[in-house]
Amino acid sequence: MLGFDLTDEQRELKELAHKFAEQEIIPRAREYDEKEIFPVDVCEKAFAAGLMNFGVPKELGGPGLGVLDTSLIVEELNYGCAGISNAIGANDLATLPILIAGNDEQKRTYLGQLVKKLTFCAFAITEPGAGSDVAAMSTTYRREGDGYIINGTKHFISNGSRADWYVTFATSDKRLKHKGISCFVFPSSVPGITRNRMHGKLGQRAADTGEIFYEDVRVPASALVGREGEGFKYAMATFDHSRPEIGAIAIGIAQRALDECLKYSKQRNAFGQPIAN
Numbered sequence: 001m002l003g004f005d006l007t008d009e010q011r012e013l014k015e016l017a018h019k020f021a022e023q024e025i026i027p028r029a030r031e032y033d034e035k036e037i038f039p040v041d042v043c044e045k046a047f048a049a050g051l052m053n054f055g056v057p058k059e060l061g062g063p064g065l066g067v068l069d070t071s072l073i074v075e076e077l078n079y080g081c082a083g084i085s086n087a088i089g090a091n092d093l094a095t096l097p098i099l100i101a102g103n104d105e106q107k108r109t110y111l112g113q114l115v116k117k118l119t120f121c122a123f124a125i126t127e128p129g130a131g132s133d134v135a136a137m138s139t140t141y142r143r144e145g146d147g148y149i150i151n152g153t154k155h156f157i158s159n160g161s162r163a164d165w166y167v168t169f170a171t172s173d174k175r176l177k178h179k180g181i182s183c184f185v186f187p188s189s190v191p192g193i194t195r196n197r198m199h200g201k202l203g204q205r206a207a208d209t210g211e212i213f214y215e216d217v218r219v220p221a222s223a224l225v226g227r228e229g230e231g232f233k234y235a236m237a238t239f240d241h242s243r244p245e246i247g248a249i250a251i252g253i254a255q256r257a258l259d260e261c262l263k264y265s266k267q268r269n270a271f272g273q274p275i276a277n
């Protein structure tokens with residue numbers, strides 16, 4: 001028979017994340033959301049509590065958690081605040097293409113960095129003209145010498161204006177659609193990169209949602225993740241992992257809304273009795 005019960009370890013993880021949301025996220029959520037404060041302080045605490053970089057393998061010093069464990073954690077963190085939780089969890093999206101297709105050197109360099117000290121990274125695929133339709137992207141790359149030159153604009157990128165490294169997708173020829181796309185990883189300090197934090201979102205306002213501009217960004221051949229022309233596959237494989245977690249985020253938010261409604265409906269009196277009646 002198929003079992004849907006959580007293990008003791010999974011229950012402990014869920015409790016740890018829920019307690020973290022109650023103690024560290026909820027007390028700050030309103031102010032950080034209103035003032036668009038990026039929650040570095042909360043991320044530092046999450047990092048110390050082992051509640052960041054969930055997918056980094058144990059052999060690299062990370063927790064090495066899978067999709068279910070990660071979903072349990074993000075559900076509870078999002079019970080606190082979706083924006084603060086985005087800041088805590090967005091690194092995970094950028095680690096996935098490296099876990100899926102990166103070589104040992106890329107794993108050691110980039111994933112290894114994440115567990116040494118609080119570091120931010122970003123997964124950059126969306127563009128002003130390409131969101132759901134990933135294959136329509138316009139950011140280009142071309143081979144030059146022993147490396148690649150990248151040009152284009154990404155937007156709506158979580159951690160976009162503060163990441164220490166980027167996983168970026170670009171096409172060699174837009175006419176090739178998904179077959180032209182490759183994936184690259186490189187530090188954000190590479191010359192030719194400018195970036196901004198986007199302001200005025202309706203939700204997730206504590207999160208850093210950024211624009212990144214690549215202008216003749218030169219990266220070495222070693223920046224290529226996996227094989228040329230396979231980037232679209234890596235992006236879709238990344239979403240296979242991240243989509244259940246997006247579902248868990250929605251459940252965390254919905255559970256909190258329900259709990260707050262129930263609490264209010266018992267406190268609020270109308271016509272001589274709590275409206276819950």
Ligand SMILES: Cc1cc2nc3c(=O)[nH]c(=O)nc-3n(C[C@H](O)[C@H](O)[C@H](O)COP(=O)(O)OP(=O)(O)OC[C@H]3O[C@@H](n4cnc5c(N)ncnc54)[C@H](O)[C@@H]3O)c2cc1C
Pocket residue numbers: 090093122123124125126128130131132133155156157158159204207209
């Ligand atoms: C807070 C936040 C954080 C984000 N973080 C990242 C990140 O870290 N990295 C990153 O790369 N991107 C990120 N994104 C971007 C996100 O992935 C895109 O917003 C998403 O892919 C949708 O793209 P779009 O906004 O261009 O909408 P569009 O693709 O233009 O879609 C607009 C609407 O049309 C609908 N639609 C699209 N295609 C069809 C179709 N064929 N049939 C019917 N309806 C359709 C969509 O469902 C949607 O309702 C983030 C966005 C937000 C808001």
